[in-house]
Amino acid sequence: MPVPGLGPYDDANIFARILRGEIPCRKVYEDEHALAFHDINPQAPIHVLVIPKTPHVSFADFAATASAETVAGFFGAVATVARELGLEQPGYRILANMGHDAHQEVPHFHVHVFGGRKLGPMLPNPLP
Numbered sequence: 755m756p757v758p759g760l761g762p763y764d765d766a767n768i769f770a771r772i773l774r775g776e777i778p779c780r781k782v783y784e785d786e787h788a789l790a791f792h793d794i795n796p797q798a799p800i801h802v803l804v805i806p807k808t809p810h811v812s813f814a815d816f817a818a819t820a821s822a823e824t825v826a827g828f829f830g831a832v833a834t835v836a837r838e839l840g841l842e843q844p845g846y847r848i849l850a851n852m853g854h855d856a857h858q859e860v861p862h863f864h865v866h867v868f869g870g871r872k873l874g875p876m877l878p879n880p881l882p
């Protein structure tokens with residue numbers, strides 16, 4: 755079910771639980787700002803999620819309320835993950851769903867990193 759992209763933050767969401775170590779993930783990277791792990795339902799040969807360690811519902815919330823250091827640290831981590839996955843030379847796509855119309859499912863801001871094959875058009879055409 756899509757979730758609203760605006761607060762309040764729900765501390766029981768699945769990514770908050772992964773951050774607290776309450777449920778497992780297939781971790782690919784971690785630093786002080788971010789955790790990255792394989793998506794449970796991959797849409798490409800490489801499909802990794804990168805999440806900030808701070809509690810933000812969505813990109814809109816993250817952009818509006820995270821500190822400049824947190825935002826820079828997080829997006830630096832996204833780039834590091836893609837590089838460490840070997841995706842810089844072939845290329846990759848990053849994507850963040852925000853709110854109902856984008857079908858955001860988990861109310862903790864995250865960036866999808868897709869790669870490992872040619873990724874086709876940015877959106878399905880025609881839209882389903």
Ligand code: AMP
Pocket residue numbers: 768779792793794795796803850851857858859860861
């Ligand atoms: P979004 O629609 O942008 O909110 O995407 C949420 C993503 O989280 C989906 O691609 C799901 O497959 C993924 N997901 C949900 N639960 C888990 C989990 N426990 N571990 C890894 N990925 C998950």
